[in-house]
Structure formats: structure tokens, C-alpha cells
Amino acid sequence: MNSNDTTAIHISEPKAHTKGKAAAAAAPAVVSVTTKASQHPQAGWKRGVAIFDFILRLCAIGAALAATITMGTTDQTLPFFTQFFQFQASYDDLPAFTFFVIANAIASGYLFLSLPFSIVSIVRPNAVGPRLLLLIFDIVMVALTTAAAAAAAAIVYLAHNGNSSANWFAICQQFTDFCQRVSGAVVGSFIAAAIFILLVVLSAFALRKH
Amino acid sequence: MNSNDTTAIHISEPKAHTKGKAAAAAAPAVVSVTTKASQHPQAGWKRGVAIFDFILRLCAIGAALAATITMGTTDQTLPFFTQFFQFQASYDDLPAFTFFVIANAIASGYLFLSLPFSIVSIVRPNAVGPRLLLLIFDIVMVALTTAAAAAAAAIVYLAHNGNSSANWFAICQQFTDFCQRVSGAVVGSFIAAAIFILLVVLSAFALRKH
Numbered sequence: 001m002n003s004n005d006t007t008a009i010h011i012s013e014p015k016a017h018t019k020g021k022a023a024a025a026a027a028p029a030v031v032s033v034t035t036k037a038s039q040h041p042q043a044g045w046k047r048g049v050a051i052f053d054f055i056l057r058l059c060a061i062g063a064a065l066a067a068t069i070t071m072g073t074t075d076q077t078l079p080f081f082t083q084f085f086q087f088q089a090s091y092d093d094l095p096a097f098t099f100f101v102i103a104n105a106i107a108s109g110y111l112f113l114s115l116p117f118s119i120v121s122i123v124r125p126n127a128v129g130p131r132l133l134l135l136i137f138d139i140v141m142v143a144l145t146t147a148a149a150a151a152a153a154a155i156v157y158l159a160h161n162g163n164s165s166a167n168w169f170a171i172c173q174q175f176t177d178f179c180q181r182v183s184g185a186v187v188g189s190f191i192a193a194a195i196f197i198l199l200v201v202l203s204a205f206a207l208r209k210h
Numbered sequence: 211m212n213s214n215d216t217t218a219i220h221i222s223e224p225k226a227h228t229k230g231k232a233a234a235a236a237a238p239a240v241v242s243v244t245t246k247a248s249q250h251p252q253a254g255w256k257r258g259v260a261i262f263d264f265i266l267r268l269c270a271i272g273a274a275l276a277a278t279i280t281m282g283t284t285d286q287t288l289p290f291f292t293q294f295f296q297f298q299a300s301y302d303d304l305p306a307f308t309f310f311v312i313a314n315a316i317a318s319g320y321l322f323l324s325l326p327f328s329i330v331s332i333v334r335p336n337a338v339g340p341r342l343l344l345l346i347f348d349i350v351m352v353a354l355t356t357a358a359a360a361a362a363a364a365i366v367y368l369a370h371n372g373n374s375s376a377n378w379f380a381i382c383q384q385f386t387d388f389c390q391r392v393s394g395a396v397v398g399s400f401i402a403a404a405i406f407i408l409l410v411v412l413s414a415f416a417l418r419k420h
Contacts, residue, residue: 093375096364128418135414139407142349143356150357151364154306158365159376165303166369168378197349200410204345207418208338 046125049206053134053199054118060195061111064145067188068104071097071152074185076178089171089178096151097182103148104189107141107196114138121206128207135203142196149189156182256335259416263344263409264328270405271321274355277398278314281307281362284395286388299381299388306361307392313358314399317351317406331416338417345413352406359399366392 075090091097114137117130124130159179162170172179285300301307324347327340334340369389372380382389 089375094373095367132414132418136411139349139352139410142352143403143407146353146356147360150360154361154364155368157305158368158378163304165299166378166381168368168376171376193353197353200349201346204342204414204417207414208342 043125046206047122049202050118050121050125053202053206054115054122056195056199056202057111057115057118060192060199061108063188063192063195064104064108064111067149067185067192068101068108070181070188071104071185072101074178074181076175089175091182094155096155100148100152100185100189103144104185104192107145107192110137110141125206131203131207135200135207138196138200138203142193142200145189145193145196149186149193152182152186152189156186253335256416257332259412260328260331260335263412263416264325264332266405266409266412267321267325267328270402270409271318273398273402273405274314274318274321277359277395277402278311278318280391280398281314281395282311284388284391286385299385301392304365306365310358310362310395310399313354314395314402317355317402320347320351335416341413341417345410345417348406348410348413352403352410355399355403355406359396359403362392362396362399366396 071091091101114134117134120127120130121134156179158168158170159175159182160170160172162168281301301311324344327344330337330340331344366389368378368380369385369392370380370382372378
């Protein structure tokens with residue numbers, strides 16, 4: 001505790017120096033001496049977090065993009081039809097699946113755009129701005145991908161099991177291929193949501209004061 | 211503000227005295243000089259954030275509890291029946307609604323348990339531990355309440371509109387009261403999710419370094 005107290009005082013000293021403009025030339029030497037011991041291991045740790053953040057974003061791109069493409073290209077037409085049933089299933093028949101495709105496409109696009117900010121965090125581990133910006137958007141993406149995955153999961157569950165109370169019949173006996181692909185897409189979106197949660201927690205840890 | 215600052219410094223001084231045994235006796239004077247200008251207005255700002263955090267939690271309790279109770283007590287039996295249809299609707303007929311009730315009950319319980327930690331943040335605005343703990347659990351609750359609301363919303367949409375592709379019929383013509391109450395509960399859960407997102411953003415701002 002004693003050594004911490006003294007470094008804290010040493011760090012605050014150069015700040016006071018730089019505010020006074022004339023004496024600022026001597027300050028950097030003091031900074032380098034005091035920060036070599038206390039600041040840089042922390043910066044290294046934060047850089048590690050930023051690199052992990054970048055890798056997680058690449059994984060999330062994979063998950064969100066796979067979910068989007070899987071759901072978006074799913075289209076099954078059965079080789080028979082009657083006059084009562086329309087035996088063709090695609091994602092845009094169900095609004096929940098359409099929302100799923102749009103939400104995951106937005107998440108994928110956001111992840112691509114967030115990569116430069118993640119790189120800035122690697123280069124400048126102590127920068128607060130990019131981390132805070134990414135954290136806020138990441139939380140929104142947690143909500144978006146979770147909502148998409150949960151809505152699609154509710155419909156997929158219904159398609160698999162049906163519901164006797166509401167008199168909704170299971171359609172997965174007919175549309176086996178459709179149901180399997182949609183279920184896979186839902187899993188992909190839940191994985192993306194979990195990675196976003198992890199990204200927010202990492203950013204919060206990197207942002208906290210010591 | 212100035213009188214507040216000096217009292218805060220007087221409180222921190224004896225702490226340093228008791229911890230630092232021999233050489234720390236001279237340090238508190240230096241600390242008080244440097245912090246008088248920079249640290250304590252920030253503490254006031256952080257206390258304001260903590261109080262706002264507490265109020266938001268109370269609002270979220272209201273929203274989550276209202277959603278839970280509305281959905282949990284919804285039970286409509288129609289005054290006629292046939293041998294094909296079961297004209298009784300309650301939340302446990304549909305797994306998505308059961309999940310909704312459980313998730314919102316968990317969110318309400320968590321919010322009650324989080325109030326003491328929020329109070330700790332008000333009393334000690336610079337404490338990092340409680341804020342970080344609340345932030346991590348808040349993110350999980352964002353995902354939980356959003357998932358519950360989205361899954362229930364997908365089913366409610368289906369109940370209102372039906373789906374011709376899957377041959378699922380709208381049931382809200384019969385169960386008008388049921389559908390109205392369920393829709394209200396979904397709105398309550400989305401409000402709770404939005405408040406959780408706001409809480410995470412607030413915590414992140416309060417946690418960041420300056």
C-alpha cells in the first residue's frame with residue numbers, strides 16, 4: 001500500500017508540471033522514471049485484453065455471419081402440394097426469421113466497423129474513448145442479437161413441437177431440412193450474443209480505475 | 211462544494227495514518243493538496259450517477275415485477291367449448307410465456323438484491339468493486355430480459371396475426387383479454403431491458419479512468 005501511495009503522488013506531479021507551461025520540459029524524465037515501475041505492466045495487461053477483444057470480435061463475425069447466411073439462404077419447397085397447405089418454407093414467411101436475418105446482418109456489419117476501434121485499443125491500451133464507444137455499442141448488440149435469437153428460438157420450438165392449446169401444429173415433420181438449418185442459425189446467433197457479453201465484461205475490466 | 215471537499219479529505223487522512231506506519235505520516239498532507247483540486251468534484255459527480263442508478267433500479271423493479279405478475283396471473287377460459295378445441299388459455303400453455311415469467315421473476319429478485327450494492331456506490335462513489343459486480347450481472351440481465359421479451363413477443367405476434375405458411379391460426383379473436391394482457395407484459399419486459407442497458411452504460415461511465 002505504501003509504494004502505491006507514493007507512485008500515485010509521483011504521477012500526479014508531472015500533471016501539475018505540464019499545466020505550468022514553462023517548467024514542463026523537465027517533466028517527461030520524471031514520468032518515465034515513475035511509470036516504468038507501475039504503469040507499463042498495466043498497459044501490457046490492457047494490451048493483452050485489447051488483443052483478446054480483437055480475436056473475440058473475429059469469432060463473433062464468424063458466428064453472426066454464419067447465422068445470417070444460414071437463415072437467409074434457407075428455402076425448402078416440398079415436392080408435393082394440396083389446395084389447403086402451401087408447402088414452401090423460407091425465412092421471409094415468418095416475421096421473426098426476417099428480424100433474425102436483419103439483426104444478425106446489422107451485428108455483422110457493426111463488428112466489421114468496430115475492428116479499427118479495437119486496433120486503436122491495441123495500439124493505445126490506455127485510451128478510454130474507443131473502449132467506451134465499443135462498450136456502449138456492444139451492449140446494444142447484446143440486446144439485438146439476443147432478441148433475434150430468442151424470437152427465432154421461440155418460433156423454431158413451436159415448429160418442432162407445435163402447441164395443442166393454440167391449435168398450432170408442428171411443421172418440422174414436413175420441413176425437416178428447413179428446421180435443422182434454422183436451429184443451427186439460432187445457435188450461431190446465441191454464440192454471437194455470448195461473445196458480445198464477454199466483450200462488454202472485458203471492456204468494463206479494462207476501463208476500471210486502479 | 212468546498213465544505214464537502216474538506217470533510218472528505220479529513221475522512222481520508224486518518225485512514226492513511228493508520229495504514230502507513232512510519233514514513234507515511236508526511237504523505238497525507240501532499241495527497242490532500244493534490245486531491246482538493248482534481249479528485250473530489252468527480253466524487254460528487256459519481257455520487258449523482260450512483261443515486262440515478264438507484265432510482266433506475268427502482269423503476270426496473272416496477273417494470274419487471276409488473277411484467278411477471280401480469281403474465282403470471284393471465285388466465286382466460288372461454289364460456290364455450292367443442293371437442294376439437296380447448297378454449298382455455300394461460301401462460302403455462304406456451305413454453306415461451308413460462309420462460310418469460312421465470313426470467314422476469316429472476317430479474318426482479320436480482321434487482322432487489324442489487325439495491326444494497328447500489329447504496330454502497332452512493333456512500334462510497336469511488337469504490338470500483340460494487341460497480342463492476344453490478345455491471346457484470348446487469349449485462350446478464352440485459353440478455354435475460356431481452357430474450358424473454360423477444361420470445362414472448364414472437365409468440366404474441368403469431369397469436370395476433372397467425373401465419374398462413376405454417377398454417378398457424380390467429381387465436382386473439384377468441385382470447386382478446388389474454389392477448390391484451392400478454393402484450394402489456396411484453397412491453398413491461400422490454401422497458402426493464404432498456405433500463406438495464408442504461409444501467410450498464412451509466413456504470414461504464416462511472417468506472418472509466420480520467
